[in-house]
Amino acid sequence: MLRFVTAGESHGQALIAWISGLPAGVPVDLDFIQREMHRRQLGYGRGARQRIEKDTADILSGVRHGKTIGAPIAVRIENRDWKNWEKALPVEDSEGAEDAQRKLTAPRPGHADLPGALKYNLHDARYILERASARETAARVAAGAFAKLYLREFGVKVLSHSIAVGHVRLERDATWAEIEAICENLESPLRCVDSATEALMKAEVEQVLRAGDSVGGIFEVVARGVPAGLGTHVQWDEKLDAKIARAVMSIQAAKAVEFGSGVANATSHGSQVQDEIVYDAAKKRFEHTSNRAGGLEGGITNGGDIVVRGYLKPISTLRRALQSADLNTKEVVKAAYERSDVCVVPAGGVIGEAMVAMELATAFVEKFGGDSLEETRRNFDGYQKQLDDF
Numbered sequence: 001m002l003r004f005v006t007a008g009e010s011h012g013q014a015l016i017a018w019i020s021g022l023p024a025g026v027p028v029d030l031d032f033i034q035r036e037m038h039r040r041q042l043g044y045g046r047g048a049r050q051r052i053e054k055d056t057a058d059i060l061s062g063v064r065h066g067k068t069i070g071a072p073i074a075v076r077i078e079n080r081d082w083k084n085w086e087k088a089l090p091v092e093d094s095e096g097a098e099d100a101q102r103k104l105t106a107p108r109p110g111h112a113d114l115p116g117a118l119k120y121n122l123h124d125a126r127y128i129l130e131r132a133s134a135r136e137t138a139a140r141v142a143a144g145a146f147a148k149l150y151l152r153e154f155g156v157k158v159l160s161h162s163i164a165v166g167h168v169r170l171e172r173d174a175t176w177a178e179i180e181a182i183c184e185n186l187e188s189p190l191r192c193v194d195s196a197t198e199a200l201m202k203a204e205v206e207q208v209l210r211a212g213d214s215v216g217g218i219f220e221v222v223a224r225g226v227p228a229g230l231g232t233h234v235q236w237d238e239k240l241d242a243k244i245a246r247a248v249m250s251i252q253a254a255k256a257v258e259f260g261s262g263v264a265n266a267t268s269h270g271s272q273v274q275d276e277i278v279y280d281a282a283k284k285r286f287e288h289t290s291n292r293a294g295g296l297e298g299g300i301t302n303g304g305d306i307v308v309r310g311y312l313k314p315i316s317t318l319r320r321a322l323q324s325a326d327l328n329t330k331e332v333v334k335a336a337y338e339r340s341d342v343c344v345v346p347a348g349g350v351i352g353e354a355m356v357a358m359e360l361a362t363a364f365v366e367k368f369g370g371d372s373l374e375e376t377r378r379n380f381d382g383y384q385k386q387l388d389d390f
Contacts, residue, residue, distance in 0.1 A: 001020075001021050001362075001365065001366070002019075002020070002021035002022060002147075002358075002361055002362040002365040002366075003019075003020055003021055003362070004017060004018060004019045004020070004140075004143040004358060005017075005018050006018070006136055006139035006140060006143070007139075008077075008079075008136065008139065009089065009127075009130035009131055009133075010079075010129070010130045010131075010133035010135040010136070011079060011081055011082060011084075011085035011088075011089060011130060012079060012082060012085075012089060012130065013078075013079060013082050013086075014076050014077055014078050014079055014082075015076070015077040015079065015135070015136065015138050015139040016074065016075065016076055016077075016139060017057075017073075017074070017075040017077070017139040017140070017142045017143040018072060018073070018074050018075075019062070019072065019073040019075075019143050019146050020072040020073070021362075021365055022062075022068050022070070022073065022146060022150055022361075022365075023068065023070060023150075023365075023370050023371055023372050023373050023375070023376050024067070024068055024069050024070035024371060024372045024373065025067050025068065025372045025373035025374060026067060026068040026146075026149060026150050026153065026373050027066060027067055027149065027153075028059075028063050028066055028067060028068060028146070028149060029149060030057075030059075032145065032148075032149065033057050033142065033145040033146075033149075034056060034057060036141055036142075036144070036145040036148070036350070036354075037055040037056065037057055037077070037138065037141060037142060037145075038055070038186070039141075039183075039186070039350045040055070040137065040138060040141045040347050040350045040351065041053070041055060041347070042186060042346060042347070043189065043190060043191070043343065043344065043345065043346030043347050044189035044190050044201075044202055044205055044343065044346075045190075045205040045209065045215070045341055045342040045343030045344070046341050046342075046343075046344070046347065047339055047340050047341040047342070052080050052081050053079065053080050053081065053138075054080065055077055055138050056077065056078065057075045057076075057077060057142045057145070058075065058076040058077070058078070059073065059074070059075055060074040060075065060076055061073060061074045062074065068146075068373075070371060070372070073146060075139070075142045075143070077138050077139060077142060079135075085102075087100040088100050088101055088102045089126075089130070101124070101126070102126060103124040103126055104124060104125045104126045104129055104336050104338075105123065105124060105125070105326050105327045105328055105336075106324045106325075106326055106327075106333045106334065106335050106336040107125050107324055107325075107327065107335065107336070108316050108317055108318075108321075108322075108324065108335040108336055108338075109316065109322050109323075109324065109335060110313065110316035111129070111132065111316040111317070112128050112129070112132035113125035113128055113129060113132075113336075114327075116128030116132060117327055123327045123328050124327070125327065129338065132252070133252070134251075134252040134253070134344065134347075136252075137251065137252065137347075137351045137354075140351055140354050140355065140358075141350060141351060141354045143354065143358060144351075144353060144354020144355065144357045144358050145354070147354070147357040147358045147360070147361035148353075148354075148357045148361075150361050150364070151357060151360060151361055151364065153373060153377070154225070154227075154364065154377075154380055155225040156223060156224070156225040156226055156360065157223070157224050157225060158221065158222070158223045158353045158356055158357045158360070159179050159180060159183045159221070159222055159224075159353060160179075160183070160191070160219050160220060160221045160222070160349030160350060160352055160353045161174055161178075161179050161182050161183070161191050161192060161193050161219070161220055161222075161349065162190050162191045162192045162198075162201065162217060162218070162219055162220075162345045162346055162349060163192070163217075163218050163219070163220050163309070164217045164218035164345075165190060165192075165201035165204050165205065165215060165216075165217040165343060165345050166201070166204040166205075166208070166215040166216070166217060167204060168197060168200040168201045168203075168204050169197075169218070170192060170193070170194055170197050171197075172194070174193040174194075174220075175193075176222070176224060176305070178193040179193060179222055181193070188346075189201075189202050189346075190202060190205075190343075190345065190346055191345075191346040191349060201217075205342055205343045208314075208342055208343075209342050211320065212318060212319035212320035213314070213318060213319075213320060213342075214314040214315040214316075214317070214318055214340075214341070214342050214343070215314050215342065215343050216253065216311070216312045216313045216314040216315075216343075216345070217312055217343070217345035217348075218309055218310065218311050218312070218345070219309065219310050219312070219345055219346070219348045219349035219352055220307065220308070220309045220349070221248075221306075221307075221308050221309075221310070221349065221352040221353050221356045222305050222306065222307050223295070223305065223306035223356055223357075223360060224305050226295065226301050226303070226305075226306050226360060227301065227303060227383070227384070227387070228285075228286075228300070228301055228302050228303035228387065229300060229301060229367070229383070229387075230300065230301040230360065230363040230364065230367055231243070231296070231299050231300045231301060231363055232299060232300060233298040233299045233300055238299065239298070239299025239300075240296060240299055240300065240301060240359070240363055241259055241294075241296040241299055242299060243359050243362075243363075244257075244259075244296075244306070244308055244355075244356055244359045244360075245257045245259075245308075247355035247356065247358065247359050248308060248310045248352055248355055248356065249310075250355070251310060251312075251348060251351050251352065251355065253312045253313050253314075253315060253316075253344065253348070254310050254311065254312055254313075254348070255311055255312070255313045256310075256311035257308065257309065257310060257311070258294075258308070258309040258311070259293065259294030259295075259296060259307065259308050259309075260291060260292045260293045260294025260295070260307050261273075261292045261294075262294065265292060273292055274292070275288035275289065275290045275291060275292055275293055275304075276288065276289045276290070277289075284387070284388045284390075285303060285387065286303070287303065287304075288302065288303075288304055291304045291305060291307065294306060294307040294308060295307060301363075306356065306360070308352070308356060310348055310349075310352045312344065312345060312348050315340055315341055315342070315343075315344060317337060317338050317340035318335070318337070319337060321334040321335045321336070321337055322334070322335050323335070324336075364376075364380075367383075368380045368383065
């Protein structure tokens with residue numbers, strides 16, 4: 001079983017990613033992992049925190065001589081901003097430490113501040129903010145990088161691009177070549193495959209920045225090379241699309257998930273929606289003439305590209321603060337302001353890649369097993385032959 005967890009607070013000493021279940025022998029490309037960490041920090045509209053942090057994945061266990069060893073992998077990502085917070089968030093309590101706390105008693109609408117404070121009986125939402133912060137996703141991207149390295153051993157690649165920022169939307173499908181190119185281009189401000197649309201997206205971010213506001217959008221994750229047969233239809237909680245939906249929905253600010261053209265499909269007729277089937281004798285594969293289902297049918301991959309979109313609401317922290325109520329006095333106040341981003345759609349796409357990659361890698365481990373990469377590859381090759389002989 002492949003699984004991962006994260007630990008750490010936004011302004012704590014570090015973030016931790018823990019990954020268990022990868023087979024031994026998976027090559028670990030450190031440059032690739034660091035590039036993934038860097039990609040998450042990019043994008044027009046990111047806040048000042050990204051100028052402080054230089055996220056680096058420090059691998060503490062589970063990798064030796066450039067390969068996984070089958071043991072749990074632990075990764076540490078230092079928070080450089082900790083030096084500015086260690087008096088406010090010390091591990092041990094001491095006399096006078098309360099005076100240095102940076103309490104948050106004016107919960108921000110749309111954030112976890114209020115429900116978290118109510119749940120944990122805290123009249124200071126600081127600890128809720130610290131863990132609920134999207135800073136935690138740096139650890140997810142580190143874990144997802146390992147999943148990507150595993151998947152690429154079987155020809156699977158997971159990428160993303162931005163299809164909407166605020167009111168500006170890409171009004172056409174992107175080709176795989178375009179998505180690959182935009183993911184290689186680290187200078188792209190919003191990771192949109194169409195330069196004219198991207199310019200309009202950038203103007204949208206500039207407008208909300210001047211207004212002290214924030215803006216959401218839509219990212220699209222595409223996984224290519226995924227074989228048919230991952231996931232299952234036999235139990236509701238084992239359907240792969242359900243697992244991927246949960247993973248993407250867990251990203252901070254995500255409020256909706258879509259597969260393929262699912263939103264448009266809901267208001268169309270069946271004859272306009274279903275992907276018709278053909279058989280390619282040269283490839284020895286059944287294929288679909290379109291991909292409105294987003295590569296999954298009945299909770300099972302069908303051999304097409306996995307296409308999943310994450311819909312991000314605007315970031316909850318606003319410089320032009322909204323109304324709130326103080327956790328202690330109950331009086332009307334302006335919501336607290338914490339240093340924050342204006343737009344995180346490109347970063348959301350990288351996080352979405354990590355979460356989709358982790359779910360696909362988990363499905364691979366469940367189907368093909370193997371304590372070593374060589375054993376997994378034998379099982380995978382045997383399954384490929386089964387598909388050829390079908």
